[in-house]
Amino acid sequence: MNDALKRAAAEKALDDVKPGMKLGIGTGSTADLFTKALGAKVRGGLDIIGVPTSERTRALAEKEGIRLSTLDELGELDLTIDGADEIGPGLDLIKGGGGALLREKIVASASRRMIVIADGTKVVPTLGAFPLPIEVVAFGLAATRAAINTVLRACGLDGALELRGDADHPFVTDGGHYILDAHLAKIPEPAQLAPMLVGIPGVVDHGLFINLAEKAYVAGQDGVETLTARA
Numbered sequence: 206m207n208d209a210l211k212r213a214a215a216e217k218a219l220d221d222v223k224p225g226m227k228l229g230i231g232t233g234s235t236a237d238l239f240t241k242a243l244g245a246k247v248r249g250g251l252d253i254i255g256v257p258t259s260e261r262t263r264a265l266a267e268k269e270g271i272r273l274s275t276l277d278e279l280g281e282l283d284l285t286i287d288g289a290d291e292i293g294p295g296l297d298l299i300k301g302g303g304g305a306l307l308r309e310k311i312v313a314s315a316s317r318r319m320i321v322i323a324d325g326t327k328v329v330p331t332l333g334a335f336p337l338p339i340e341v342v343a344f345g346l347a348a349t350r351a352a353i354n355t356v357l358r359a360c361g362l363d364g365a366l367e368l369r370g371d372a373d374h375p376f377v378t379d380g381g382h383y384i385l386d387a388h389l390a391k392i393p394e395p396a397q398l399a400p401m402l403v404g405i406p407g408v409v410d411h412g413l414f415i416n417l418a419e420k421a422y423v424a425g426q427d428g429v430e431t432l433t434a435r436a
């Protein structure tokens with residue numbers, strides 16, 4: 206539906222990719238368009254080395270002929286380019302709609318810079334209309350769910366915690382975990398909630414990306430706008 210806009214944002218981000226870079230490559234439909242555009246550049250002679258944020262992105266990048274490595278081999282990356290489910294004030298993000306939030310956050314955190322690519326529908330005044338993905342270990346799921354509900358209430362939040370997939374066949378992440386999608390409607394203080402969630406035994410990570418993105422390329426009908434974290 207928004208493919209032309211997603212593509213415009215993805216292609217704009219190519220300007221930030223310089224020869225020799227160690228590059229984190231995101232996951233999702235927008236990141237896929239970036240990966241394909243990057244593949245064309247690589248086949249044209251651009252020399253970069255990438256770290257994929259999911260097995261899905263790994264498969265696509267390999268197909269595109271992009272040279273890949275791992276964080277363990279490369280250490281700090283120069284730049285990560287990734288999509289988002291919501292972009293809020295200060296470029297706080299919700300990510301993980303495709304289930305890749307854990308590797309995405311590890312890769313973005315290990316990068317000097319993160320740039321988000323998105324169409325304009327992703328920009329929101331307050332995060333939370335998109336259900337917040339919370340990655341949890343399978344063991345003790347009921348106890349973890351109860352502890353998450355306690356934290357949500359302590360933050361003045363409420364809403365259903367829905368196991369992604371179904372009870373018989375839950376969605377399983379690349380790390381072998383489950384995802385609980387928290388339907389909160391609004392998260393007015395994401396920086397307050399984020400550390401409380403990761404403090405819960407059984408929670409592996411969550412889709413709130415706080416203070417990670419440096420800028421966002423957001424495509425609308427009038428072109429691609431650049432948002433910065435301090436705007």
Ligand SMILES: O=C[C@H](O)[C@H](O)[C@H](O)COP(=O)(O)O
Pocket residue numbers: 231232233234235236287288289290299300301302303304305306309
């Ligand atoms: O787990 C998936 C990622 O966080 C994606 O970057 C996010 O869901 C945005 O995906 P899309 O570009 O398909 O909207």
